[in-house]
Amino acid sequence: MFKRVLQALVVLSLTSGAAVADPNFWKHEWPETDFSNTSVKHWGEILSGGPPKDGIPAISDPQFIRASKERGIGPTEPVVTVEITGAEPRAYPIRYLTWHEIVNDTVGNVPVAVTFCPLCNSAITFDRRVKGQVLTFGVSGKLRHSDMVMYDRETQSWWQQAVGQGIVGQMNGVKLTALPTWMESWAQFKERHPDGLVMAEPAFPRRYGANPYVSYDSSQRPFLYNGEMPPHDIPALERVVRVGDRAWPMTRLADIGLVREAGVEIEWQAGQASALDSATIARGRDVGSIRVRDAQGRDLPHDVMFAFAFHAFWPDGQWMLGN
Template sequence: MNTIYSQVLLVLLCSLGLTASVSAQRAIFVEEDYADEAFDLSNSEFPTWELIPGGPGKDGIPALKDPAFVQAKQDNWLTDEDRVVGVSYRGITKAYPIRILNYHEVINDDFDGRSVAITYSPLCGSVVVYVTETGDEEWELGVSGLLYNNNALYFDRQTESLWSQVLGRAIAGKAAGAELQMLPATYTSWADWKARHPETLLLSQDTGHDRNYDLDAYAYYGETDRLMFPVNHTDERLDLKARVLGLKVGGVYKAYPYAVLATVKDGVTEDYVNGQRIRISFDAEAQAAYVTDQMGEPLPTASMYWFSWSAFHPDTQLHGTPIQDFPTTLSMSLGML
């Protein structure tokens, strides 16, 4: 079945309220397009008809493994304004340009013997970094081509189980329920990161793939509220693509809008989440948030568009608003047409 035609048909059926037809159509869609891909959909946390093909099939977006790096002083292609994902872990500091992540989405890397995945889902603007080890298992992640809530689903090459990028856990397959440890990471400008970490390594353009990393296919995507694929519901407290910093403490989720953090005079926001004191230092020029606990230790956080954070965490608290009932719309977010 033609992929574009199928997606348009799904949206039209949703708009007409034909839920049963949509469910059946999606089930056929996944089966027809991905039967030969051997994903393990057993033990699925979500209805399999909600797992939507996004276009490229399995490994159509090639994840990177064992990437090459250069010293920051060797860089001659990034501008100071270029966005990077910065990670400092186990005494090693690295920067991963969004220009490259746009084309690969997952980078399977190593930090002093620990397996780490740097992940970026352009459709959600979501930056999350994980240790890809659970117990005795070590996972190498690839891009499945499937989406849930407009967000990338990955697969592991060990069991073909599916993993949610935002949730950081396996949502289907033999590994279902396994959760990855999130690491502190910063979504910032190249100028900011290299100024703070002049010793940083920088992901090389020599990825082994023929890609034009100077071309940003998502350059204007963040400037509209249109989504490419459905989400289960939207939260009207912020614009869909307002960028937020997401934090989890215990079982409590809280989001901090960049626009609100930028209004604080000295750039420092102090707060309590589930009884834990946190401190956010926000650089308005770099549009970067650095988060620590009361001991000054970096805390794991994620950066993404509001629609994505609230779709996966519908009970999230939102900094700058009182804790109360809030408008939530059960929706297929049909703004993509």
């Protein structure tokens, strides 16, 4: 069913996108956004993902419960783990981020935005402090190279989620600081932090735990993407671990378990379900969990994203193929 809906949306968006890929069309919805200040060279790259501005509601006041009290999350379900010195560890379940995509929170003294773009499988946590102010992020409803375009409520600037950089408005060219967080299974988080904190179910009428993108990561082509496919015969929707401008294919990591090269250590561990496979996230096939550390054993910022997205945003990036 999802594939048929996906195909219809692609046709609709591509046939109408060229006509409306113009800031003059968007100004009625974004009157405070400075479209003259932009790094976007071709407005046709930006398409509507379907929902309007805030049609996917970001969360800005998340509630938490103790991990030991949580009963509804399956053991293999993915969570984004945020561990900041001086604060209790927190888990942000993908079962919620699938439907909200952004959670604005404060962990210890650090204001963070925990983000997840299902269409790119990209889960990155950013520091929300920019130029002396704390920004609050929302979902614009726009996609660029199939990746979520975020916006901040303070300046109404647009931001590219996969790269954490402003692309339209006052914050054009400004980079967000990515934090060293990671995706792992709920069981893996609980094993290390049995009394840690986990985000409680938001008070929205959503089918939490369901995957609205059934079999998406088995598709041949990504949603609303017209760019080049990855090189080296790597499937467009294969997961890769991105560290800076380098990408390690997940299949390689799963085969050998541990890689030490280019100054980083990447460890693969079985036990995490794909959030983009089965109709129920907890039943998704095992795609494994990743930890990325430097030579001193410190966690590093990274992303586990689809190969097409890495190629789109890092066209000159290095593919770590091990041969």
